[in-house]
Amino acid sequence: MREVIVLGAGMTQFGNSDLSQKEMFAQAAIEALEDGQVKARDLQALFIGNVLGGFEEGQINIAPFLASEIGMPMNAPATRFEGACASATVAIRHGVLLVASGVYDLVMVGGTERTTIMGTALATRTFAMGSHSEYERFAGITFPAVFGMAAHLYAHKYGIPLDQLKRSMALVAVKNHHNGTLNPLAHFRKEITVDTVLEGPMIADPLQLYDCCPFSDGAAALVIGAAEKFRAHVSKPITVAGVGQGSAGAIYAHRDITRVRARETSIKEAYRQAGIGPDDVDVCELHDCFTIAEIMAVEGLGFFEFGQGAAAVDRGDTALDGKIPINPSGGLKAKGHPIGATGAAQTYEIVKQLRGECGDRQVEGAKIGVVDTLGGDFSTLCNLVLRRN
Amino acid sequence: MREVIVLGAGMTQFGNSDLSQKEMFAQAAIEALEDGQVKARDLQALFIGNVLGGFEEGQINIAPFLASEIGMPMNAPATRFEGACASATVAIRHGVLLVASGVYDLVMVGGTERTTIMGTALATRTFAMGSHSEYERFAGITFPAVFGMAAHLYAHKYGIPLDQLKRSMALVAVKNHHNGTLNPLAHFRKEITVDTVLEGPMIADPLQLYDCCPFSDGAAALVIGAAEKFRAHVSKPITVAGVGQGSAGAIYAHRDITRVRARETSIKEAYRQAGIGPDDVDVCELHDCFTIAEIMAVEGLGFFEFGQGAAAVDRGDTALDGKIPINPSGGLKAKGHPIGATGAAQTYEIVKQLRGECGDRQVEGAKIGVVDTLGGDFSTLCNLVLRRN
Numbered sequence: 135m136r137e138v139i140v141l142g143a144g145m146t147q148f149g150n151s152d153l154s155q156k157e158m159f160a161q162a163a164i165e166a167l168e169d170g171q172v173k174a175r176d177l178q179a180l181f182i183g184n185v186l187g188g189f190e191e192g193q194i195n196i197a198p199f200l201a202s203e204i205g206m207p208m209n210a211p212a213t214r215f216e217g218a219c220a221s222a223t224v225a226i227r228h229g230v231l232l233v234a235s236g237v238y239d240l241v242m243v244g245g246t247e248r249t250t251i252m253g254t255a256l257a258t259r260t261f262a263m264g265s266h267s268e269y270e271r272f273a274g275i276t277f278p279a280v281f282g283m284a285a286h287l288y289a290h291k292y293g294i295p296l297d298q299l300k301r302s303m304a305l306v307a308v309k310n311h312h313n314g315t316l317n318p319l320a321h322f323r324k325e326i327t328v329d330t331v332l333e334g335p336m337i338a339d340p341l342q343l344y345d346c347c348p349f350s351d352g353a354a355a356l357v358i359g360a361a362e363k364f365r366a367h368v369s370k371p372i373t374v375a376g377v378g379q380g381s382a383g384a385i386y387a388h389r390d391i392t393r394v395r396a397r398e399t400s401i402k403e404a405y406r407q408a409g410i411g412p413d414d415v416d417v418c419e420l421h422d423c424f425t426i427a428e429i430m431a432v433e434g435l436g437f438f439e440f441g442q443g444a445a446a447v448d449r450g451d452t453a454l455d456g457k458i459p460i461n462p463s464g465g466l467k468a469k470g471h472p473i474g475a476t477g478a479a480q481t482y483e484i485v486k487q488l489r490g491e492c493g494d495r496q497v498e499g500a501k502i503g504v505v506d507t508l509g510g511d512f513s514t515l516c517n518l519v520l521r522r523n
Numbered sequence: 524m525r526e527v528i529v530l531g532a533g534m535t536q537f538g539n540s541d542l543s544q545k546e547m548f549a550q551a552a553i554e555a556l557e558d559g560q561v562k563a564r565d566l567q568a569l570f571i572g573n574v575l576g577g578f579e580e581g582q583i584n585i586a587p588f589l590a591s592e593i594g595m596p597m598n599a600p601a602t603r604f605e606g607a608c609a610s611a612t613v614a615i616r617h618g619v620l621l622v623a624s625g626v627y628d629l630v631m632v633g634g635t636e637r638t639t640i641m642g643t644a645l646a647t648r649t650f651a652m653g654s655h656s657e658y659e660r661f662a663g664i665t666f667p668a669v670f671g672m673a674a675h676l677y678a679h680k681y682g683i684p685l686d687q688l689k690r691s692m693a694l695v696a697v698k699n700h701h702n703g704t705l706n707p708l709a710h711f712r713k714e715i716t717v718d719t720v721l722e723g724p725m726i727a728d729p730l731q732l733y734d735c736c737p738f739s740d741g742a743a744a745l746v747i748g749a750a751e752k753f754r755a756h757v758s759k760p761i762t763v764a765g766v767g768q769g770s771a772g773a774i775y776a777h778r779d780i781t782r783v784r785a786r787e788t789s790i791k792e793a794y795r796q797a798g799i800g801p802d803d804v805d806v807c808e809l810h811d812c813f814t815i816a817e818i819m820a821v822e823g824l825g826f827f828e829f830g831q832g833a834a835a836v837d838r839g840d841t842a843l844d845g846k847i848p849i850n851p852s853g854g855l856k857a858k859g860h861p862i863g864a865t866g867a868a869q870t871y872e873i874v875k876q877l878r879g880e881c882g883d884r885q886v887e888g889a890k891i892g893v894v895d896t897l898g899g900d901f902s903t904l905c906n907l908v909l910r911r912n
Contacts, residue, residue: 199773208772
């Protein structure tokens with residue numbers, strides 16, 4: 135397989151947008167093209183994540199229209215991937231694999247989503263379609279409920295008093311909001327405190343409002359290509375050193391929802407391809423859809439032992455200047471979560487971090503970064519390992 | 524790239540089903556596994572087409588649940604592809620490419636869809652989301668309208684009196700309904716006449732009811748693998764000799780909607796990979812969503828000169844015993860059209876034809892077959908070339 139590099143990256147402001155999904159994507163894509171000094175007419179294919187375009191804007195089959203919107207060659211293949219919140223990362227993985235295998239030399243990957251048009255209540259119910267429609271959703275399960283249960287189970291399993299765990303969870307939110315203040319493209323750019331979280335409205339016990347990420351509008355895009363053809367083309371090429379993807383059935387089939395086995399399989403494969411282990415990782419953007427999700431993810435990715443994720447947050451190990459900085463962008467929690475675009479935005483952040491272009495939120499000397507994106511209630515998981523050359 | 528073979532194929536009855544999308548898929552998948560003498564636990568990944576599961580059953584992110592349903596290994600990647608009616612063929616193409624490139628040795632590909640739950644009127648409006656949501660749909664365009672306009676343009680462009688073209692279109696429906704009577708899995712199994720078509724209700728001038736394919740429920744699945752590992756595993760392996768995919772923007776950007784340029788690009792690539800030309804093709808399943816679509820497709824695939832497709836139908840060249848039998852399964856017109864499953868069902872038919880297992884509808888001595896699937900109003904196109912070894 136050939137080495138695959140990221141030539142360019144682009145991302146819109148996250149938040150509430152008046153732009154359509156196509157317009158947002160075009161904005162991110164044009165930035166990525168300019169960043170990579172590539173012309174749209176030279177792109178050979180498009181791989182795009184989009185989850186609920188049909189519900190949001192009455193648009194399915196969006197990929198060819200996005201390709202057309204940015205001036206890609208008439209007839210170039212354009213493909214939509216949908217794996218709930220992991221959609222864009224799944225799209226990127228397939229783009230990477232098809233460049234690595236020689237099918238394409240230069241492609242665009244990314245995601246776009248306009249969630250706020252629904253309003254939060256309808257969006258929550260609509261997003262719940264990512265869980266199993268026969269066994270889960272009709273039982274009243276929404277994603278906040280699933281992660282609320284996971285938090286209770288986590289506290290029970292590891293013998294952590296719930297109030298103590300809630301404080302650790304609040305610290306995740308405080309950290310990610312802090313990071314968000316340093317990211318001009320973040321949805322939320324305000325500091326919060328532990329009290330902000332613990333005094334917030336209850337959403338799904340023990341998750342309170344500030345334990346939950348928002349719904350956002352946004353898009354992100356990357357130009358990737360074969361290193362053998364394009365390495366000299368850009369000054370700071372970033373290599374996609376490993377990719378992984380995993381799946382799981384409905385949550386009733388999970389023995390223990392505090393461990394996402396699909397993640398463990400996926401990241402293991404990505405590490406293997408990259409020839410690294412978790413200790414080699416300098417920075418990580420992971421799926422903090424809820425604060426407990428970040429605590430579970432830092433364990434699943436191998437950064438801390440199982441049951442030690444909350445303590446790691448307490449110690450500040452996941453802060454910008456910690457042992458392994460997690461979600462320097464602000465994460466889904468503060469940067470925002472336009473579901474089908476999230477994986478592409480995570481990848482954008484890692485690319486910028488590895489290039490050293492992140493200003494006040496820069497993780498000093500970062501050479502290896504990991505992307506981690508979860509779709510549904512643990513049913514789709516996708517990882518990327520990126521490396522600075 | 525490695526040679527990719529089809530080990531097994533399965534397909535449900537098409538029509539109105541009481542089964543869920545997952546249950547239908549499981550039925551097709553288990554048949555494909557038994558046909559290929561493969562265990563679900565040996566599958567490494569799933570590539571699935573599904574278009575409107577969110578609207579039909581409140582289910583997005585369906586791929587991991589399908590993988591779980593059939594007993595695939597926990598954590599194996601499962602990916603949903605959506606490119607309107609071409610979804611399954613796009614899924615199959617990606618599965619083929621990733622086996623060919625060595626990423627996987629053995630995978631399942633397919634599609635599932637439950638359209639009839641919506642009723643025809645709502646389904647037509649919902650499917651129209653496959654056209655451009657800003658430029659087309661709000662102008663009142665639905666797919667029958669687009670193909671109605673294409674029929675008028677076709678008649679005008681080639682100087683064919685509309686009544687004459689309508690008769691040729693009716694002959695497409697008569698042929699495909701006849702073929703459907705020979706297919707036990709077809710949605711419609713009754714002979715019709717030219718008068719049946721011409722006396723039917725008007726849908727979108729000049730398309731009458733029998734010019735239009737139905738909405739159907741159904742699923743189809745195939746097991747594909749690397750020839751170097753599995754050729755000896757099955758008695759009649761069929762090679763996927765070429766794949767192609769093309770896209771196009773909104774129809775306002777097309778110079779001439781009687782020619783689908785994305786198809787011409789896609790099939791050219793598939794023929795190139797297979798090292799063949801259209802004259803080498805023995806049997807074809809193509810996207811006859813409307814009768815005029817079949818006439819356009821036989822030209823775009825290179826079987827007849829542009830403007831000669833209608834005359835070819837008149838001569839019987841596309842009948843089961845004609846020069847190039849088209850849609851021996853009954854096509855979308857009679858076999859039925861469960862949108863996200865259609866490409867997989869077309870591939871199922873070609874596999875069965877090349878194996879010589881099609882009974883009364885068998886195309887004698889067929890060695891090379893083509894799959895052609897169109898998504899949206901000419902915006903996604905995917906082709907496969909299959910060959911008997």
